[in-house]
Amino acid sequence: xxxxxxxxxxxxxxxxxxxxxxxxxxxxxxxxxxxxxxxxxxxxxxxxxxxxxxxxxxxxxxxxxxxxxxxxxxxxxxxxxxxxxxxxxxxxxxxxxxxxxxxxxxxxxxxxxxxxxxxxxxxxxxxxxxxxxxxxxxxxxxxxxxxxxxxxxxxxxxxxxxxxxxxxxxxxxxxxxxxxxxxxxxxxxxxxxxxxxxxxx
Amino acid sequence: xxxxxxxxxxxxxxxxxxxxxxxxxxxxxxxxxxxxxxxxxxxxxxxxxxxxxxxxxxxxxxxxxxxxxxxxxxxxxxxxxxxxxxxxxxxxxxxxxxxxxxxxxxxxxxxxxxxxxxxxxxxxxxxxxxxxxxxxxxxxxxxxxxxxxxxxxxxxxxxxxxxxxxxxxxxxxxxxxxxxxxxxxxxxxxxxxxxxxxxxxxxxxxxxxxxxxxxxxxxxxxxxxxxxxxxxxxxxxxxxxxxxxxxxxxxxxxxxxxxxx
Numbered sequence: 001x002x003x004x005x006x007x008x009x010x011x012x013x014x015x016x017x018x019x020x021x022x023x024x025x026x027x028x029x030x031x032x033x034x035x036x037x038x039x040x041x042x043x044x045x046x047x048x049x050x051x052x053x054x055x056x057x058x059x060x061x062x063x064x065x066x067x068x069x070x071x072x073x074x075x076x077x078x079x080x081x082x083x084x085x086x087x088x089x090x091x092x093x094x095x096x097x098x099x100x101x102x103x104x105x106x107x108x109x110x111x112x113x114x115x116x117x118x119x120x121x122x123x124x125x126x127x128x129x130x131x132x133x134x135x136x137x138x139x140x141x142x143x144x145x146x147x148x149x150x151x152x153x154x155x156x157x158x159x160x161x162x163x164x165x166x167x168x169x170x171x172x173x174x175x176x177x178x179x180x181x182x183x184x185x186x187x188x189x190x191x192x193x194x195x196x197x198x199x200x201x
Numbered sequence: 202x203x204x205x206x207x208x209x210x211x212x213x214x215x216x217x218x219x220x221x222x223x224x225x226x227x228x229x230x231x232x233x234x235x236x237x238x239x240x241x242x243x244x245x246x247x248x249x250x251x252x253x254x255x256x257x258x259x260x261x262x263x264x265x266x267x268x269x270x271x272x273x274x275x276x277x278x279x280x281x282x283x284x285x286x287x288x289x290x291x292x293x294x295x296x297x298x299x300x301x302x303x304x305x306x307x308x309x310x311x312x313x314x315x316x317x318x319x320x321x322x323x324x325x326x327x328x329x330x331x332x333x334x335x336x337x338x339x340x341x342x343x344x345x346x347x348x349x350x351x352x353x354x355x356x357x358x359x360x361x362x363x364x365x366x367x368x369x370x371x372x373x374x375x376x377x378x379x380x381x382x383x384x385x386x387x388x389x390x391x392x393x394x395x396x397x398x399x400x401x402x403x404x405x406x407x408x409x410x411x412x413x414x415x416x417x418x419x420x421x422x423x424x425x426x427x428x429x430x431x432x433x434x435x436x437x438x439x440x441x442x443x444x445x446x447x448x449x450x451x452x453x454x455x456x457x458x459x460x461x462x
Contacts, residue, residue, distance in 0.1 A: 042248075042421065048387055048442060050414070051421055060422060166319050179290055179320060186291060193283035193316070200319065201279055201312040 166200055175199070213293040213322040214285070216310055218302045218329015219245075223418050224252045231298075231327040235259060238296040242285045244309070246300035248417040254298060262288075274383050275308070282312035289322055300417075302331035306353075306373060332445060335415035336371065339423045340447055344369070347450060354378050354396055354446075364403040370448040372396075375437065377444070387442050393434035404451050406431035414443030 041061075042051040052061050166172050178184055178192040215234045220226020223245075235241055236257045243254055244264040254261060264281045288295045297303070303310045303326055310326070317324040333351070337344065351371040352362055355378050364370055378392030400410075407429055414424040424443070428436040433446075 042418075047385060050424060050441060060424065166315075172319060176320060186287060189290060190283060190287045193286045194279065196286075196316055196319070197279035197283050197312055200315045201275070201282070201308075 169199065172196065172199055211323055212325060213295075214289045214313065214317060214324045215294060215296040215327065216303045216313060216324065217296055217298045217327040218331070219243075219251055219254070219298050219300050220330035221246070221301060221332060221335040221415055221417060222330075223248055225419055226330045227251065227253045228327065228329070231329070232257065234325070234327060235296040235298060238294045239292045240288055241296045241298050242281070242288070244281070244297070244299045246417050251298075259296075268383050268385075270385060271382050273381050275381070277383060278308045278312060282309045282316065285309070285313060286316050286320070286322070290320070293322075299329075302329045302334075303327070305331040305333065332373075332415060333371065335423075336413050336445060336447065339413055339415050339425060340411060342369065342447075354392075355380075358395055358399055361399075364400075364448075366403050367450050367452045367454045369450050372446045372448070373444065375444050375446050376442045388438070390434055390438035393437045397430065397434040400430055400433070400448070404430050404448065408451050409449070411447040411449075412437060412441055412443055413445045413447055414441050415445075 040053045041049045043049045049061055052059060175192045175196045179189055179196075184192075212234075215231075215238060217227075217231040217235055219231070220228075232253065235254070236259060238259055240260050240262060241254060241257070242262045242264050243250060245251065250261065250263070262284070264284070267277050267280050267284075269277065285295060285297050297309065297313060299307050299309065301307065314324065314326075316322070336342075348368050349371065350365060350368045351373070354372045354375045356362070357364070357372060358378060375393070375396060376388040378388075378396060380388075380392070404410075409427050410430055410433060412424075412426045412428065416423040424441050426436065426440055430448075437446075
C-alpha cells in the first residue's frame with residue numbers, strides 16, 4: 001500500500017472510530033433512565049440537582065442556583081427555549097488617568113520559621129519475643145469447594161467463619177432441603193431463601 | 202487463562218462489578234461471563250441501566266425496585282439476595298451486576314457469598330472499578346506515598362476510630378450517618394454535625410477537606426468541592442451530597458532511616 005493509501009486508510013479508521021464513539025454516547029444518553037420530567041436536569045442520589053441541560057450539553061449547576069428548578073421537558077414538536085444568556089459581566093472600567101498608580105507598599109517578610117523540632121528518639125528495642133507457644137495440631141483441610149470466590153483464611157471478621165455453625169443449624173438444614181428439592185415451587189424456594197438470609201445475614 | 206474466570210458451564214452465580222461510569226467501566230471478563238448467563242440481576246447507581254448490560258441480550262431484572270422508603274437497608278439487601286439465589290438454584294447460571302466493585306460497600310455480595318457456601322453454589326466474583334479507584338483519579342492522588350486510611354463514616358463515629366492526621370483519609374457513606382433505613386431525599390444536617398465535631402478532634406478548624414462526587418456518566422464531570430472543616434456540616438447539608446469525603450493530611454511523620462538491604 002502506498003503512503004497515500006495508508007494515510008487514507010488511517011483517516012477512514014479514525015473517522016469510523018469517532019463515529020462509533022459518538023454513536024455510543026448518543027445511545028447512552030438516549031437510554032438514560034431519567035424520568036421524562038427530569039430529563040432537563042440530573043440530580044445526585046439524594047435528589048439535589050447537579051447538572052442541567054443547557055444548549056445541548058449538560059453543565060454543572062452553580063451552587064448559588066442549585067435549587068429545585070427542574071424544568072419539564074418541552075412537549076413534542078415544541079422548540080425548546082434558548083439557553084439563558086450568560087450572566088452579564090460588566091467590563092472593567094477604562095483607565096481614568098494616565099497617572100501611574102502608587103507603588104504597592106513593600107511586602108513584609110514573613111517571620112522566620114520556627115526552629116525544627118529536636119530529633120525524636122527512637123523507641124527502645126522491643127523485648128525479646130516470648131517462647132513459642134505450643135500450637136494445637138492444624139485443623140483438617142476444608143472440603144473442596146466449588147466456585148471461585150477468593151477465600152481468605154484467618155481474618156478477624158471473616159464473613160464465612162460461621163459456615164460450620166450454619167451448616168449444623170437445623171433451620172438452615174431445613175432450608176437447604178427445601179431449596180434442593182427440585183419439585184419445590186419457586187415461591188416456596190424464595191421464602192426459604194429469605195429465611196436463610198435472616199439466619200446468615 | 203485467568204484462573205478466576207470460570208466457564209459458565211461450571212457456574213451457578215457470577216457477581217460482577219460494573220464500575221462507576223455507565224457504559225464505560227465493565228470489564229471484558231465481566232462481560233464474557235454475563236453474556237452466558239440466563240438472567241442478570243442489575244443494581245445500578247440510580248443513573249440508569251448500563252447500555253453495555255442491555256447490549257448483552259440477556260434478560261435483566263432491575264433490583265432497584267426493592268428499595269423502599271423507610272425500610273431497613275439490611276432487609277432490602279436480604280430480599281435482593283434471596284431473589285438472586287432463587288434464580289441461581291432454579292435456572293443457573295445467573296449474574297448479579299452491581300455498580301462499582303462488588304466487595305466495596307456492597308452487602309448483597311456478602312450475603313450471596315455466605316449463602317453460596319451453605320448451599321454449595323458455584324460462585325465467582327469479578328472485580329469492578331470502585332468508587333475509591335475513581336476518587337483517586339478525580340483528586341489526582343496516588344496512595345503509594347503517604348498511605349491511606351479509609352472508614353465508613355458511621356463506623357468511625359460509633360467506634361471513635363483514632364484517625365491519623367498525617368495519613369490521607371477517605372470517609373464513605375457520609376450521608377448515611379447513623380441511619381439504618383433507606384431514604385431517597387437529602388440527609389439532614391445532624392449527622393454532618395456529629396461528623397464535624399468528631400473530625401475536629403484530629404484536624405484544625407481551618408483544614409480543607411474535599412467532598413468528591415465522581416462522575417457516573419461519560420457526559421458528566423466529576424464534582425469536587427473544598428470546604429473548611431469547621432464549615433463541613435453546613436456545606437454538606439446545602440451542597441453536593443456525594444457521601445464521600447477526602448481529608449488531606451495535616452502533618453507529616455518523621456522518617457527514620459530504613460535498612461532496605
